[in-house]
Structure formats: C-alpha cells, structure tokens
Amino acid sequence: MTDDSLIGQLVAALRCLPGIGPKSAQRMAFHLLERDRPGARRLAQALSVAAERVGHCASCRTLSETELCRLCAASGRDHAQLCVVESPADVYAIERSATYRGLYFVLMGHLSPLDGIGQHEIGLDQLMARLDGGEVGEVILATNSTIEGEATAHYIAEMVRKRGIRATRIAHGVPLGGELEYVDGGTLVHAFVGRREV
Amino acid sequence: MTRVALQPAYVLHGKPYRDTSLLIEAFTPQHGRLGLVARGARAAKSRLRSLLQPFRPLLMSWIGRGDLLTLGAAEEHGAVPVLRGDALLSGFYLNELLLRLLQRHDPHPALFGRYDAALRVLAEYGHQDTGLQCVLRGFERHLLQEIGYGLVLDRDVVTGLPIAAEGVYRYDLERGPVRYAGGDANLVLHGRSLIALAGDALDDAVVLRDAKRLLREALARQLGPQPLRSRELYNELKDGFA
Numbered sequence: 001m002t003d004d005s006l007i008g009q010l011v012a013a014l015r016c017l018p019g020i021g022p023k024s025a026q027r028m029a030f031h032l033l034e035r036d037r038p039g040a041r042r043l044a045q046a047l048s049v050a051a052e053r054v055g056h057c058a059s060c061r062t063l064s065e066t067e068l069c070r071l072c073a074a075s076g077r078d079h080a081q082l083c084v085v086e087s088p089a090d091v092y093a094i095e096r097s098a099t100y101r102g103l104y105f106v107l108m109g110h111l112s113p114l115d116g117i118g119q120h121e122i123g124l125d126q127l128m129a130r131l132d133g134g135e136v137g138e139v140i141l142a143t144n145s146t147i148e149g150e151a152t153a154h155y156i157a158e159m160v161r162k163r164g165i166r167a168t169r170i171a172h173g174v175p176l177g178g179e180l181e182y183v184d185g186g187t188l189v190h191a192f193v194g195r196r197e198v
Numbered sequence: 199m200t201r202v203a204l205q206p207a208y209v210l211h212g213k214p215y216r217d218t219s220l221l222i223e224a225f226t227p228q229h230g231r232l233g234l235v236a237r238g239a240r241a242a243k244s245r246l247r248s249l250l251q252p253f254r255p256l257l258m259s260w261i262g263r264g265d266l267l268t269l270g271a272a273e274e275h276g277a278v279p280v281l282r283g284d285a286l287l288s289g290f291y292l293n294e295l296l297l298r299l300l301q302r303h304d305p306h307p308a309l310f311g312r313y314d315a316a317l318r319v320l321a322e323y324g325h326q327d328t329g330l331q332c333v334l335r336g337f338e339r340h341l342l343q344e345i346g347y348g349l350v351l352d353r354d355v356v357t358g359l360p361i362a363a364e365g366v367y368r369y370d371l372e373r374g375p376v377r378y379a380g381g382d383a384n385l386v387l388h389g390r391s392l393i394a395l396a397g398d399a400l401d402d403a404v405v406l407r408d409a410k411r412l413l414r415e416a417l418a419r420q421l422g423p424q425p426l427r428s429r430e431l432y433n434e435l436k437d438g439f440a
Contacts, residue, residue, distance in 0.1 A: 019217045113290045113428040114211050114297065147252045151286050155435055186254060186278045193280065 007033070059130070061123055062088045062106040071095075071104060078102045080137040082130070084156060086110050086144055094142065102140070105130065110143060111152040124156070131163055138166045145172050145190075200263050205229065206275055207258040208313065209250050210293040214240060222250060222269070223297055224258060227310035231300045234260055236269040246272055253281050253289050253317055265302060279321035287435070288320055288334060290428040295338070298421055299345055309344045312337055331410070332400045338413040339395060347420060349412070350374030351396035365389035369412055371419060387412060 003011070007029060014025040032040035056062065057069035064070070071077065071091070081102025085091055091104050107122040119125070130136065139160045143149035153169055160167040173191030174183050183191070207226045215221040220239040224232045239246040249256065249272050259270040281289045292313065300306065316337045323330040342348055353360055354367070355374035361367065367375040369385040369392075378386050391408035400406050 111431065113287070113431045114294055115213065116427050118427075118431055119434060147281075147286070150282070151290065154283050154286055155431075158435055184248060185274050186248065186251075186280075189278050189280050 056108075057106075060104045060106055061108060061126065062091055062104065076101075079135050081140060082136045082138070083140040083142050084127070084153075085142045086149065086152075090142065090144075100140075102138075107143070107152070110146075110148045111155055112148050113151070119155070122152070124159070127156070128159060131160065131165060136165060138168060141167060141169045201259075201261045201270075202229065203259045203270075204257045205259070206310070207232075207256050207272075208317075209252050209254070209256070210297055211252065212236075212250055218244070220246075220250060225296055225300075225310065225313065226258070227307040228305050230304040230306055231296065231302050232260070233266045233302065234258075234269045235266060236272075239269075249274065252293055254278055255314065279317045281317065281320050283323075284432075285320040285323045285330060287428065287432050288330060289317060291334070291426065291432070292316060292337060294426055294428045295341060295417070298426070299341060306344050309340060312340050328400070328403070328406060331406055332398075335395065335400055335406070335409045335413055336398045338417060339398075342413075342416055342420070345420070347416070349395075349416060351392045361389045361392050363390040363393055367392065371416055385412060385415060 003009075010029045010033075011022070011025045014020055014028050015022065017025075020028070032043070050065075053065045054063050055065070057064040057072055058067050059072040060069060062069050062071075066073070078101045081100075082105055083094065083100060083102055084105045084107065085094070086107050086109060088106055088108075091106060094100055094104075105123075105127055107124075109117060109122050111117060111119070111122060131139070139156070141153040141156060143152045143156075157167040157169070171194050173187065173194060174180065180188070205226045205228060207224045210223045210225050210231070212220045212222040215235060218238050218241040220236040222234050222236055224234055226232060236246055236250055238244055239250055241247070246269075255275045255278065256272050257275045258272045260267045261270055262268045296313070316333050319333045320330065323333075339349060350373070351361070353374075354377050355370070356376050361375060365388075366378040367387055367389060368378045368382065369375050369387055371385070375387070375392055387408040388404060391405045391412075394400050394405045395409045395412070400409050
C-alpha cells in the first residue's frame with residue numbers, strides 16, 4: 001500500500017536519509033507537523049537552497065557553494081603542501097585537529113579496481129593538472145587505512161613521484177590512549193613497520 | 199538452516215549494503231567462494247569494520263543456506279600479510295580472478311592454500327619484479343588446473359614425446375604444445391619455458407615473458423570478453439600520466 005497523501009510523501013522523502021527507516025521517518029514527519037512548523041519551513045528552505053547552490057570547489061573538489069571553497073580561498077594557508085583525502089568529512093576531521101595549514105584535494109571516493117572505479121572517477125586528472133602547476137612541494141596522502149585507501153595512496157604516490165614531488169603517507173598505528181592488548185593484529189603490524197627512533 | 203563455525207577464510211571483495219551492512223564475497227577452503235551479508239559491519243563502532251578487509255586471514259562462522267548467507271562472527275587467524283605498492287594491486291588481481299572464475303560453493307582446498315601462500319610471498323615484494331611475476335604466473339596456472347582447464351606442459355601432444363628444453367613449440371590452447379614447424383606463429387614458445395612453468399621455476403626474462411603470454415591467452419578463454427579491471431588499472435598506472 002502506498003500512501004500518496006502529503007504526509008505519506010513527506011515520510012517517504014525523509015527515508016532517503018541514512019539510518020532512517022519507516023518508523024523514524026514517521027516520527028520526524030509528525031514532529032515537524034505537530035510541534036515545529038517554523039523548523040519545518042527552515043529545514044525545507046535550507047535543503048532546497050543547499051541542493052540548488054552547493055557544488056564542488058574548482059580547486060580541491062570538496063563541497064562548496066562558491067567557485068573556490070573557504071579553505072582554498074583563505075590567505076595564510078601553505079600552498080606548498082597538499083593533503084589528499086577521500087571525502088569532505090575527512091577535511092572537517094583534519095581541520096578540527098588544527099595541525100595542518102596546507103591545502104586539500106578531495107577525491108570523493110577511492111580507487112576500487114573490482115568495482116570499476118578508476119582514476120577518472122576520483123578526479124586524478126585534475127590532481128595531476130594541479131601538480132603540474134608547480135606550486136605543490138609535498139603531497140600528503142591521508143586516504144583511509146582500508147585496503148582500497150592504501151591502493152589509492154600507492155597509485156597517487158607513484159604519479160606524484162614521477163613528477164619529482166615529495167609524497168608522504170600519514171602514520172598508522174596504536175591509537176592515543178590505546179592499550180596494546182586490545183589493538184588488532186593488522187594495526188600492530190603497521191605500528192611495528194612504521195616504528196621510529198625516539 | 200545450516201550453521202558453519204570457524205572456517206578459515208579471506209574476504210575477496212566487499213561492498214556497502216543498506217545503511218550499516220556489508221555484502222562480502224569470501225573464499226574458504228572447504229566451501230569455496232561464498233556470498234555473505236555482514237550485518238552492522240559498517241556501523242561506526244563495529245569491530246568487523248577493520249577485520250573484513252581483503253588479504254586478512256580470518257576465521258568465519260555463518261548461518262543460512264542458498265546463495266546468500268549471514269555472517270555470524272569473524273576473528274583474526276594468524277599473521278597478517280601486509281601488501282604494499284604493486285603487490286597490493288597484484289593482490290586485487292588475484293581476487294578478481296577468483297571472483298570471475300570460481301563458482302560459488304565449489305570447494306578448492308588446494309587453491310586456498312596456494313592463495314594464502316601467494317599473499318605471503320606478495321607481502322615480501324613492494325614493486326613489480328620477477329619474483330612477484332613468478333608468484334602470479336604460478337597462481338594462474340594452478341587456478342586453471344583447479345577449474346578443470348589445466349595446461350599440458352610435459353609432452354608434445356602429437357608425438358607424445360617429453361618437452362625438450364631447447365625445442366620450440368607452438369601452444370594450441372585446445373590441445374597443448376606441438377613442435378613448431380613454421381606457419382602460424384601465435385603462441386610459439388621455448389621448450390624450457392614450458393618446463394620452467396611446470397616446475398614453478400620461472401627464473402629468467404624469456405621464460406617469464408613466454409609464461410605470461412601463454413597464461414594470458416589461456417585465461418582469456420575462460421574470462422570471456424569482459425576485461426579484468428585490476429589489470430587495466432595496473433596498466434594505466436604504469437603507462438599513463440606521462
């Protein structure tokens with residue numbers, strides 16, 4: 001049975017959100033309609049404006065409503081360092097840590113040979129053009145520590161090195177405050193391989 | 199409903215399913231290739247998230263019957279081979295071959311052993327060199343044998359005589375090697391290449407090149423027209439981006 005009333009349509013629309021099943025969608029819809037009409041209007045407005053106007057930054061590919069995103073347009077960022085990440089959420093995570101002052105390049109995914117996701121889908125042509133611009137002195141590979149993330153990092157590192165530019169990979173290992181006993185074997189292997197002089 | 203507990207397994211491939219689950223293709227010795235749903239494996243706090251990666255030796259338990267089973271539990275099983283660089287791309291290639299050529303639920307215990315050993319050798323290599331290629335060719339040959347399309351490498355199929363190291367042979371993919379006497383020059387190979395391939399001892403450039411040509415054509419017959427994506431990616435990396 002499909003409910004094509006306005007309420008039914010709202011419930012169905014809310015289900016496009018991650019983690020939202022029919023029950024939660026119904027709860028949200030009733031909440032907005034019963035208790036928070038102004039909130040509902042604000043939400044509708046914000047959604048439609050964002051869906052209309054947010055595109056991709058011409059320089060780093062992250063989500064942005066302007067031609068250049070806030071970070072790429074900011075003065076005082078180090079243009080010689082370029083950090084490659086998989087998603088806009090990764091940019092936010094790194095920015096929160098406030099340790100990095102360079103620029104970003106967002107792949108919007110990772111290489112996945114078995115799913116047919118290759119270099120063009122993750123914008124590597126654009127990254128190459130950026131490197132050929134001559135401003136970048138170091139590429140920091142901060143793709144996820146999954147097998148696909150590693151493959152992506154390796155692939156990009158090869159291309160970066162061919163251009164005589166320095167390529168580095170973020171370190172992997174035991175989390176801060178972590179106890180070795182509870183760290184999985186794969187992580188420990190990385191921690192040992194990547195050990196360093198103290 | 200069947201319940202199978204603690205089988206050695208490798209994840210060949212995983213893809214997102216619903217909000218927090220993962221659909222995986224796994225390879226096991228006794229149950230062959232399997233399709234499994236790992237419920238909640240992509241949730242933020244899931245322990246399975248980091249475990250269900252390709253190239254990690256695991257013990258898996260599952261329940262269900264038919265084509266899609268439900269993963270019960272997974273845990274680590276022995277030392278993790280760490281694949282880096284080109285070896286990582288080669289690992290994807292092995293996985294793609296298994297996904298394309300093995301039927302679900304066909305047990306291949308010997309091939310599983312080969313796969314496990316191949317990953318451990320790959321972990322020793324960072325870059326594509328002869329050692330790494332040797333592993334790939336050996337695996338390809340065994341894979342063909344396991345699925346019933348093994349190559350004849352020990353005798354001339356016309357005369358029945360053993361392959362002579364200094365001889366030159368034309369490899370007929372339908373039948374096997376035949377002493378080369380001019381004519382069609384496709385897949386003309388050195389006798390010593392065939393002997394080396396049979397003994398998993400591919401130790402020089404000529405032999406490796408012959409083995410690569412032979413196995414590529416033999417695999418192509420089983421794979422059909424759809425290209426191997428991991429191979430395309432590898433070639434793009436090596437040739438592209440001038």
